[in-house]
Amino acid sequence: MITFAQAFTAFFAALVVTKSYADLKRGRENIIMFLFWVCSWAVIVFIAMYPAVVDLFFAKLSGETGNSVATALAMGLTFVFFIIYRLYIKADRVEKTLHKLVSELAIKEREE
Amino acid sequence: MKLAIVLPAYNEEKILRSVLESLPKKLTGIKKIYTIVTDDGSKDKTYAVAKKYATVALRHKINLGAGSATITGIRYATRKLNTDIVITMDSDGQHDPKNISALIKPIVNKKYDVVIGSRMLDSKGMPPIKIFTNKFANFITFIFSGIWASDTQTGFRAYSRKALRKIKLRTTGYEYCTEVFAELKRNNLKFIEVPVKVIYSDYSKAKGQPIANSINVLIKLINRNLTKL
Secondary structure, three states, X not given: OOOHHHHXXXXXXXXXXXXXXXXXXXXXXXXXXXXXXXXXXXXXXXXXXXXXXXHHHHHHHHHHHOOHHHXXXXXXXXXXXXXXXXXXXXXXXXXHHHHHHHXXXXXXXXXX | OEEEEEEEEOOOOOOHHHHHHHOOOOEOOEOEEEEEEEEEOOOOOHHHHHHHHOOEEEEEOOOOXXXXXXXXXXXXXHHHHOOOEEEEOOOOOOEOHHHHHHXXXXXXXXXXXXXXXXXXXXXXXXXXXXXXXXXXXHHHHHHHXXXXXXXXXXXXXXXXXXXXXXXXXXXXXXXXXXXXXHHHHHOOXXXXXXXXXXXXXXXXXXXXXXXXHHHHHHHHHHHHHHHHO
């Protein structure tokens, strides 16, 4: 029997993949990114549908401590921090480029 | 020597004219004085006032922050006017133009590369919360640059041409105040602090760096140092 959480996850995954496919068709996203999202959400849906398999996986990872939940959370958090850092760096680069463009434009307009 | 006075301005139509008119027209050791106002995407008539009363008026299409506006003004001064000294100051009337001669004197005499106008050397009249946040900012600047100064957050500074050639700023917001000190250390530039008077009015007190922005500044400084590695 499927739980509400599993149905919600599957629905949300379908929504994201559909949107990603629409972006691919409009040329806003490339095929690599689309495949990345499909695979990522496939993994998330698999974890939601088969939590026992995941428990076994993290139990092996956590070794003798046997604390599979803590291991899963720690790994998940690490990954999330990594993503946040990458996003921050990208946003920072865009901001710097924007600053340079606006500054150069201000000087150029003065000279015209 | 040629001097450029750079004033970043954001929504300063009410006070900008009086600030520009109060700037000195003659200074010892200076042949020509330019005033450069960078309108940082103001929503009012700041740019129109700047065009009328400043030597050069530059305009950012969008608001980027005091650091960016200052850098744009400095870029113009060094690239197009080839000035020997650049002074940066606030356009909200907080800085006393009478202090400009004290700021440029050590550079005109070729003794120093950068002069910092310190509000803390005579902090009479400064609100206690500003004294506290300035001291905290000095500590943060010391961590990032190894330089201890009495007022690291002042926008009232003078730079020689040599200093401007060597200083490479990578930040664009208020954190540039701190980043300059890191560049002074990196390039072995000589600097000195001179006391300056601050004019605290209700108008100027409402301006300036909000305290809540200090977290953002700290993160950007950490990022600058991490991406430098």
